Amino acid sequence: MISCKRSAALVLKSQDLPLRRKEKIQLKLHTKMCAVCKTFEQQTNLVEEVLKQRLSTEKPEDLSTFKIETITKLSELN
């Protein structure tokens, strides 16, 4: 069986890269038996979920003053 260190590395890797078949099985087996690594996996997945949500939400922002500022800047270029 793989170590906790290896299992954590696989969990992190799986967030950005596809795991190989063998790696998937190794990780599954490990997390079935190791509660600590299961927790680690759940927490890492949660972080990923929040990241996805945070970085793809559009924040509404009032840009009217900013537009005036930009136009003023353009006038100063002359």
Next chain:
Amino acid sequence: MFKSFYHILVTKPVMCLVADKKKEVKGKISFICIKVVSFSMSNSNSQNHHKVVSEWVNEYTDSLFQYTVKRVSDINLAKDLVQDAFIAAYQSYHKFENRSNPKTWLTSILKNKIMDHFRQVYRRNETFIEGNSTDFNEDGSWKIENIPSTWETEHLLDNPNFIKAFDSCIDELPERWSSSIRIKYLKEETDLDQLGISKANYWKMLERARTQLRKCLTTKWFSVN
């Protein structure tokens, strides 16, 4: 009479064009007039160009800002980049041919500005990135102090205070790590070579960022709430 005519020529270019026809009749007047015509022509060109770009500012700022803020996740930085793009567009206006859509043209300028920003981030102090090996004992088991504590996660994503804590954890990350995460969520493929980072290092940074975020949330949120 002469003075007042000159005044009209300067302030109203249209009058000047009328006067231009009088060239053959009144030599001196036509001389003034020609000068005024050429002056007013170039002036109205740059005024026109200023007007066009200003219209673009009003029309496209919102969508360009959304585009940028998604990529850099920083409102002030996004504003700076959008403004830089408009300035660049204004200065190279002569390169814009009406054949292309102004929004497409502005977006391409903006994309370059964003890439320049990321490139600058990665150029600063490139250091070797460690793995997460310090969390473990030599035999590969968790060190007692690094064992993940349990998290109470019910209704977590709807809790604005949690989101606040999460954002502050993102802010605490080294810029190059958080930039790596942002790059990951860009809709289109990003050429890492162009940014001057290797794939291996990029993945290491993502890994470090995730590890750090999990730890930060544990201290900032889960051990307090």
